[in-house]
Amino acid sequence: MARIGVFICHCGENIGATVDCEKVAEIASHYPGVVYSIDYKYMCSDPGQNLIKEAIKEKNLTSVIVGACSPRMHEPTFRRVCSESGLNPFLCEMSNLREHCSWVHFKDDVTTEKAAELVRILVEKVKRNKPLYPIKVPVTKTALVLGGGIAGIQAALDIANSGLKVIMVEKNPSIGGHMAQLSETFPTLDCSQCILTPRMVEVAQHPNITLYTYAELEAVDGFIGNFKVKIRKKAKSIDENACTGCGICSEKCPIKKIPDEFNAGLGLRPAIYVPFPQAVPNKPVIDRTRCTYFLKGKCQFCVKSCPANAINLEQEDEIISVDVGAIVVATGFDIKGTDFFPEYGYGAYKDIITGLQFERLASASGPTLGEIRRPSDGKVPEKIVFIACAGSRDPAKGIDYCSKICCMYTAKHAMLYKHKVHNGEAYIFYMDIRAGGKMYEEFVRRAIEEDEVNYIRGRVSKIYEKNGKLIVKGVDTLLNSYPVEIEADMVVLATAIVANSDSEQLAQKLHISYDSYNFFSEAHPKLKPVETNTAGIMLAGACQAPKDIPESVAQASGAAAKVVALFSNDELTREPIIAQVNRTAPPIYSTCVGCFLCQSVCPYLAIEREEIRTRDGKLIKTVAKINPGLCQGCGTCVALCRSKSIDLQGYTNQQIFAEIMAIYNRREEYVRV
Amino acid sequence: MKIGFFPGCSLEGTAKEYQKSLLKISSLAGIELIEVDDWNCCGATAAHSLNHLLSIALPARILALAELQGFSDLLIPCAACYSRLITARNVILRDDKIKNKILEIIELPFENKVNPINVIEFINKYLSEFIKSNLKFSINQKVACYYGCLLVRPPKVLNVERYEDPQDMESIVKILGGKPINWAYKVECCGAGLSVSRTEIVAKLSAKIIEDAESRGAEAIIVACPMCQSNLDMRRNNIKKFLQRKSILPVLYITQLIGMSLGISEDDLGLKKHFVPVKIKLDETNNKVKEVKLKEEKEVLA
Numbered sequence: 001m002a003r004i005g006v007f008i009c010h011c012g013e014n015i016g017a018t019v020d021c022e023k024v025a026e027i028a029s030h031y032p033g034v035v036y037s038i039d040y041k042y043m044c045s046d047p048g049q050n051l052i053k054e055a056i057k058e059k060n061l062t063s064v065i066v067g068a069c070s071p072r073m074h075e076p077t078f079r080r081v082c083s084e085s086g087l088n089p090f091l092c093e094m095s096n097l098r099e100h101c102s103w104v105h106f107k108d109d110v111t112t113e114k115a116a117e118l119v120r121i122l123v124e125k126v127k128r129n130k131p132l133y134p135i136k137v138p139v140t141k142t143a144l145v146l147g148g149g150i151a152g153i154q155a156a157l158d159i160a161n162s163g164l165k166v167i168m169v170e171k172n173p174s175i176g177g178h179m180a181q182l183s184e185t186f187p188t189l190d191c192s193q194c195i196l197t198p199r200m201v202e203v204a205q206h207p208n209i210t211l212y213t214y215a216e217l218e219a220v221d222g223f224i225g226n227f228k229v230k231i232r233k234k235a236k237s238i239d240e241n242a243c244t245g246c247g248i249c250s251e252k253c254p255i256k257k258i259p260d261e262f263n264a265g266l267g268l269r270p271a272i273y274v275p276f277p278q279a280v281p282n283k284p285v286i287d288r289t290r291c292t293y294f295l296k297g298k299c300q301f302c303v304k305s306c307p308a309n310a311i312n313l314e315q316e317d318e319i320i321s322v323d324v325g326a327i328v329v330a331t332g333f334d335i336k337g338t339d340f341f342p343e344y345g346y347g348a349y350k351d352i353i354t355g356l357q358f359e360r361l362a363s364a365s366g367p368t369l370g371e372i373r374r375p376s377d378g379k380v381p382e383k384i385v386f387i388a389c390a391g392s393r394d395p396a397k398g399i400d401y402c403s404k405i406c407c408m409y410t411a412k413h414a415m416l417y418k419h420k421v422h423n424g425e426a427y428i429f430y431m432d433i434r435a436g437g438k439m440y441e442e443f444v445r446r447a448i449e450e451d452e453v454n455y456i457r458g459r460v461s462k463i464y465e466k467n468g469k470l471i472v473k474g475v476d477t478l479l480n481s482y483p484v485e486i487e488a489d490m491v492v493l494a495t496a497i498v499a500n501s502d503s504e505q506l507a508q509k510l511h512i513s514y515d516s517y518n519f520f521s522e523a524h525p526k527l528k529p530v531e532t533n534t535a536g537i538m539l540a541g542a543c544q545a546p547k548d549i550p551e552s553v554a555q556a557s558g559a560a561a562k563v564v565a566l567f568s569n570d571e572l573t574r575e576p577i578i579a580q581v582n583r584t585a586p587p588i589y590s591t592c593v594g595c596f597l598c599q600s601v602c603p604y605l606a607i608e609r610e611e612i613r614t615r616d617g618k619l620i621k622t623v624a625k626i627n628p629g630l631c632q633g634c635g636t637c638v639a640l641c642r643s644k645s646i647d648l649q650g651y652t653n654q655q656i657f658a659e660i661m662a663i664y665n666r667r668e669e670y671v672r673v
Numbered sequence: 674m675k676i677g678f679f680p681g682c683s684l685e686g687t688a689k690e691y692q693k694s695l696l697k698i699s700s701l702a703g704i705e706l707i708e709v710d711d712w713n714c715c716g717a718t719a720a721h722s723l724n725h726l727l728s729i730a731l732p733a734r735i736l737a738l739a740e741l742q743g744f745s746d747l748l749i750p751c752a753a754c755y756s757r758l759i760t761a762r763n764v765i766l767r768d769d770k771i772k773n774k775i776l777e778i779i780e781l782p783f784e785n786k787v788n789p790i791n792v793i794e795f796i797n798k799y800l801s802e803f804i805k806s807n808l809k810f811s812i813n814q815k816v817a818c819y820y821g822c823l824l825v826r827p828p829k830v831l832n833v834e835r836y837e838d839p840q841d842m843e844s845i846v847k848i849l850g851g852k853p854i855n856w857a858y859k860v861e862c863c864g865a866g867l868s869v870s871r872t873e874i875v876a877k878l879s880a881k882i883i884e885d886a887e888s889r890g891a892e893a894i895i896v897a898c899p900m901c902q903s904n905l906d907m908r909r910n911n912i913k914k915f916l917q918r919k920s921i922l923p924v925l926y927i928t929q930l931i932g933m934s935l936g937i938s939e940d941d942l943g944l945k946k947h948f949v950p951v952k953i954k955l956d957e958t959n960n961k962v963k964e965v966k967l968k969e970e971k972e973v974l975a
Contacts, residue, residue: 342837462837464857466885471857 002033002127005061006119007052009043009068011098016041018102020112024067027116031123035059044074049081056085063091063126067119069098073524088131090576090650095122117666124662125655132649134573135628139225140325141567142167146217146506149177150549151541151556152330153199158560159328160208164567167322168203169231170213172261174279176200177332181262181356183363183370185549186412187443193278193365200280214285218319220510221605224536225325225572226629235315237272237286242310245282249302249311250274258290260367264357266375267367272302272311276365286313326536326563329520330556331506333542336391336398336495344390344463344493350376351470352463352491355409362416372420374490377468381424381489384417385472386410387460388430391496399496399517404546406494407434411444413492414453427454427486429474437548456484463491497546512537520544530558538562577650578631579606579638581624592623592645598637599624606630607637676799677744677787678706679735681715681754688751688899690943694928695750695792697941702803706748709739717753718866729771730778732761736789737781747787748795750928752898753865755791756823762789763830791824792897792927793841800931804848809936810955811850816893816930817886818842818853820860821901836860842927846895849934850958858885863904876911879904883912883920893953894924902926906948923951 006028010016021039029037036059040048043066055061064087066078071094079089097115105111141164145156148170156166168175179185180200182192203209218230253270260267262275269275271291274284292299293313303311335356339347351374353361360366361373374381388410391398407430414426433455435441447453458481460474469487476482499518500506507514512532513521520543523531530538538559541552566572583590589612599607610625624646626637638646638653647653684692699706712735721728736758739747749755765772766785776783790798820839828836837860843853861882864875883905886894896902906924913919924947932942933955944951 342835346835346838348838462857462861466857466888 003035003060003062004031004033004123004126005052005055005059005064006031006034006037006123007043007048007055007064007066007068008037008039008097008115008119009048009066010039010041011069011102012042015068015097015102015115018105018107018111019097019115021115023112024097024115024119028067028119028123031120033123033127036061043068044077049077052078052081053085056082056087061087063087063093063129065093065095065119065122065126067095067097067115069094070096073527088133090132091126091129093122093126093129095119117663120666121659121662124658128652128655128658129650132576135576135578136571137223137225137574137629139567139569139572140227140323141165142322142324143563143567144169144227144229144322144324144327145330146327147177147330147332147541147543148172148175148200148203148211148213149330149332149541149552150179150196150199151332151543151552152177152328153196153203154553154556155328155330155538155540155560155563156203156209157199157206158557159563160206162560162564164208164564166206166209167231167324168209168211169215169217170211171216172275173214173236173273173285174200174275174281175203175211175213176276176278176280178356179549180276180278181264181363182359183366184412184416186408187437187439189412189415191364193363197278197280200278204280211281212320213281217506217509220327223604223630223632224534224574225566227324227327227536229322229324229327231320231322233318233320235288235317236283237288237291237311237313237315238284239310239312239315240281240283242308243283243306244308244310245274245284246307247274247284248305248307250284252301252305254299254301255290255292258287263360263367264354266353266357266360278365286311326538326566327510328538328540328556328559328563329506329510329512329532329543330540330559331500331503331543333497333546334500335497338493338495340391340398340495341493342397343461344387344491345465349463349465349470349491350374351381351489352493354493354495355406355413356495358413358492359409362413362420370420372417372424379489380421382421383425383486383488384414384427384490384492385460385470385486385488386414386426386428386492386494388428388494390493392494393431394496399498401517401546402434403494403497404434405497405548407432408437408440408443408548410492410494411435411447411453415447415451418451418453425454426451427456427472427488429456429458429460429472431457431459437550458484497542499543503543510534510537530555530562536566574628575633576628577633577648578628579626579633579635579646579648581626582645582647589620590623590645591643592641593643594622594624595642596624597640597642598646601636601640603634603636604630604632606632674703674799675705675707675744676795677709677739677742677747679709679712679715679739679747679749679754679758681749681751683751683753683899687903688926690946691750691899691902691926691928694926694932694937694942697937698800698928698932698935701807701935701937702800704799707742707744709735709744709747710742711738715751715754715757717757721757726771726774726778728757729761729764730775732758733765733775733783734779734781736762736787737779737783739787740784741781744787746795746798747789748792749789750792750795750897751900752791752821752823753900755789756826758789760830793824793845796845796927796931797841801845801848804845804931804935808849808934808958810934811958812846812930812934812953813850813852813956814892814953815852815854815890816846816895817856817889817891818846818859819882819886819894819896819901819905821896821898822860822862822865824897825860842895842897845927846930849930850956851930854886854889854891856885856889856891858882863901865900865904868900868904868908872908872911875904876908877915879908880912880915883922884916887920887922891922893930893951894922895927895930896924897927909949921949923947923949923953925951925953 008021008025025037025039082092083089145168215233218232221228255271259265260269272286288294364370392403435444458475458477472486503518540556540559606627612620716731825836864878
C-alpha cells in the first residue's frame with residue numbers, strides 16, 4: 001500500500017500569492033494513498049528539505065510529491081533529499097504548481113482547486129512508480145572545442161593544462177578570432193595581438209591539443225561522455241607537412257584584389273593567402289571561390305612558384321571521425337554591416353565604417369599600419385563622429401538588445417584617435433553610457449576629461465556627403481533637443497553584435513537550444529551560465545550573448561572547469577529514463593513480435609536485435625533490445641510499438657493512463673453533479 | 674480603362690496644374706480617371722492632431738465610397754491624402770474595435786477592396802509603357818527628384834523598402850531622358866502644413882532643400898505632392914532670406930515633366946501657373962528617326 005507524502009511549496013509569493021497552499025495541502029491529505037501533507041514557504045530551503053527528510057522517516061513514506069516550481073531546477077534537489085533519507089530518488093516527483101497554475105491564473109478559488117487537482121493527478125501516477133537505478137556509462141576523456149577565438153583558446157588551454165586531450169576545430173584558416181583583429185583593448189589599452197598571439201602559439205604547440213583549422217563540424221551523434229563527432233577538413237589545397245610558409249605563392253598569385261576578411265574589407269588579399277602575418281598555423285590556403293584555376297581551369301602560378309612543391313590542387317575535403325566526451329561551443333559572433341542603415345546611406349559612403357574596421361585602421365598590423373586614414377582618399381580625418389548603438393537597442397530597425405561592448409570600444413576608439421591625431425576632434429553620439437566593469441567607468445571618464453572627446457547624448461537622424469565631408473545631423477537631448485550638425489571627415493558606427501549567420505544550423509547539429517536572436521541558450525540564466533540543456537555541451541564566449549574579452553575568458557574557464565569535472569570520473573551516471581522492451585517468462589519470453597518498426601524510427605539508433613535461443617542454441621525468436629547507453633528516452637518507439645511491448649521507464653503507459661483516468665474520473669463527478 | 678480618382682482639395686485649388694497635367698497625360702494614354710462621387714476632405718493636416726477617430730473616419734468614408742463605385746485601384750495624387758487613406762486602411766485592418774466604430778460613423782460597408790495608389794505607382798503601373806513609346810522630347814537635364822515625407826513614410830505602413838533613398842521617381846525621370854541627381858534632401862521635410870502658421874520654419878526647411886538641389890547642379894526640382902510644390906515654389910520671398918540670394922530653380926510636378934516630354938502644350942500642363950517661371954530645355958528625341966529607319970528596314974525586307 002502506498003504511503004505518499006505531499007509537500008506544497010509557496011515559492012515565496014510565486015505560488016502563495018495566487019494559490020491557497022494551506023488549503024491544497026489540506027485537500028491533498030484526503031486523497032487515497034496520501035498519509036502526510038504539509039505546506040511551507042520555501043520547500044527548497046534547508047528547513048523545507050528537513051521537513052521532507054523527517055516525514056520520510058517518521059511517516060515511513062513510500063513516495064514523495066513536491067508541489068512547487070518546474071522540475072527543471074529543483075527536481076534534482078528533492079530527489080537528492082529523498083535519496084539521502086533512504087528513498088529511491090525516482091519515487092519522488094514534482095507537480096508544477098507555479099508555471100502550470102499560479103503564474104498563469106489570477107487568485108481565485110478555482111486556481112486553488114486546479115492546484116489540488118494537479119497534485120491529485122500526480123498521486124495516481126506516483127502510486128505506480130517503481131524504484132529505478134541510474135545507468136553507468138564510460139567517459140571518453142577528450143574534449144572538442146568549436147571555435148578558435150579567445151574563448152575557445154582559453155577553454156582549450158585550461159582543459160589541456162589539466163592533462164586532458166583537446167581537439168580544436170576552427171572554420172577559418174587561422175585561430176585567433178575577432179580578438180586578433182583588435183588594435184588595443186579596453187580598459188588598459190594593452191595591445192590585443194601582444195596578449196593573444198602567445199596563447200595562439202601555445203595552442204598550436206600544446207602536446208594535448210590537436211588543432212584543425214579550415215575545418216567545420218559536420219555531424220554529432222551520441223551523448224554526454226560518448227559523443228561521436230564528424231569533422232569536415234576543408235581542402236586547403238596545400239600539403240601542410242611540406243609547406244614551409246615562405247609566402248612566395250601569395251606573392252605570385254595574380255588575383256590580388258579580394259577584400260581581406262581579416263582587415264574587415266579595408267585591405268586586399270590574394271586567392272592563396274595567410275590571413276595575417278601572425279596566423280597560427282602560418283600556412284596558406286587557397287580560396288577556391290576566387291582562385292582562377294578553380295574558376296577557369298588555368299593559372300597554377302602558385303604551383304610553379306612553390307619551392308617545396310607543397311601545392312596540391314587535387315586535394316579534397318576530408319571527413320574525420322573523433323570520439324569525444326564533452327563539447328565546448330565557442331563559435332563567437334558577427335557584426336552588422338554599414339549597409340544595414342538606411343539613414344546613413346545604405347553603405348554608399350566609403351568613409352562610414354564599422355567599429356571593427358576602425359580597429360583595423362588603428363592596428364599596427366592593419367592596412368594603414370596604425371595610422372588613422374580614411375578609406376576614400378587616405379587623408380587623415382580631422383573630425384570623426386562615432387555613433388554608438390548603431391542597430392543595438394533599436395527595435396524599430398535593428399535589434400532589441402544591448403550589444404554591451406560598444407560603449408567601451410567607442411570610448412577606446414575616440415581615445416586612440418586623439419592619441420594618434422592630436423589636433424583631431426572626436427564626437428560620440430550615445431544613448432546611455434554603459435560602463436559597468438572593473439575600471440570601465442574610469443576609462444570613459446578619461447576619454448571625456450583627459451582626451452577631450454565630445455560626448456553628445458542623442459541620436460543621429462541622417463548622414464550625407466557634401467563636398468567631400470560627411471554631414472552628420474543629430475540631436476543633443478541634453479541641450480533641450482537642440483539639433484546638431486557636424487561636418488565630419490569620417491564616421492564610425494558601433495554596429496550591433498549579432499549571432500553568426502550559420503548559428504541556427506550549428507545549434508540544430510548539436511541539438512542545443514538557441515534564443516530568438518540565434519544566440520545559444522545556457523541551461524539556466526543565473527545558475528548554469530556555461531552549460532547547455534544538452535548534457536556534456538558547454539558554451540563559452542559571444543556565441544551565447546554579446547561579451548567583452550574578460551567575460552569571454554571567464555566563461556571559457558568556467559566551461560573548461562565543467563569539462564574537467566566531468567572527466568574526473570571514469571564513469572558517468574545517467575538517468576534511467578529510457579525505453580525498455582519487456583521480458584516475460586518462457587515460453588513467451590517477450591510480447592515483442594520482432595516487427596522492428598521501432599528500429600526504423602529511433603532517432604538515436606539505440607534499438608538492436610536480440611536473438612533468444614534455447615540452451616542448445618536453437619533460435620526461438622528475435623526481439624528488440626534497447627541499448628541503454630544510446631537511448632535518450634524520447635518515447636517514439638513506445639508510441640509506435642504495435643504490441644505495446646516497449647515502455648518508457650518512469651513514464652510507463654500504465655502511469656500515464658492512470659494520470660489521464662484521474663482527470664477523467666473527476667470529470668465524471670462533475671457530470672453527476 | 675477606368676480608374677478611381679480622388680483629387681482632394683489641393684488639386685481643385687493650389688495644385689490645379691497638377692490635376693490638369695495628370696488628366697491630360699492619362700487621357701492621352703487612354704486611361705479615364707473617374708472622380709469618387711460625393712468625396713469629402715481627407716482630414717489632413719488638421720484632423721489627426723485633433724481627433725484620432727475623425728482622422729480615420731474621414732479617409733475611411735472615401736475608401737468606402739470608392740468601393741461602392743467598384744474601383745479596384747484608387748489614384749490619390751496628393752501625398753497627404755494618400756498618406757491619410759493608407760493610414761486609415763491600416764488602422765481599420767489592424768484593429769477590429771476601431772473598425773466597428775468607424776463603420777458606425779461612416780454608415781457604409783468597408784471590405785478593403787480598393788487599393789489606394791499614389792501618382793508614382795500610377796505612372797509605373799499604367800503609363801510607363803505609353804510614355805516609352807510616345808516620347809517626343811528628351812529632358813536631358815539634371816533634375817532633383819523630391820519625395821518629401823509622406824510618399825515614403827511611415828515605412829511600416831507604406832511598405833517602402835528604401836525609404837531613405839527611394840528610386841521610383843528617378844526611374845521615371847530616366848525614361849524621359851532626364852538625369853536625376855544623387856542628393857541628400859530627397860526625403861527631408863519641406864515644412865508642410867506650417868506654411869501658413871509658421872512660414873519662417875517652412876522657409877528655412879525649404880531653403881535647405883533648394884540649396885542642396887542647386888549645389889548639385891539640378892535644373893529643376895520634380896515633385897509629386899501639392900504641399901511640397903507650393904512650399905518650394907510659392908515661398909521664395911521668405912526662402913530668399915535664408916539663402917541670401919534669389920533662387921530661380923523651378924519646381925515641377927512629375928506629371929508636368931512627363932507632359933512636356935510627350936509634347937503637350939504649356940497651357941494644357943498649367944506651366945504658366947508657377948511662381949518661379951519654368952524654363953526647361955527640351956531636346957527632340959530621335960524616336961521619329963527610329964520610326965523612319967524601321968519603316969525603311971521593313972520595306973527592304975519586304
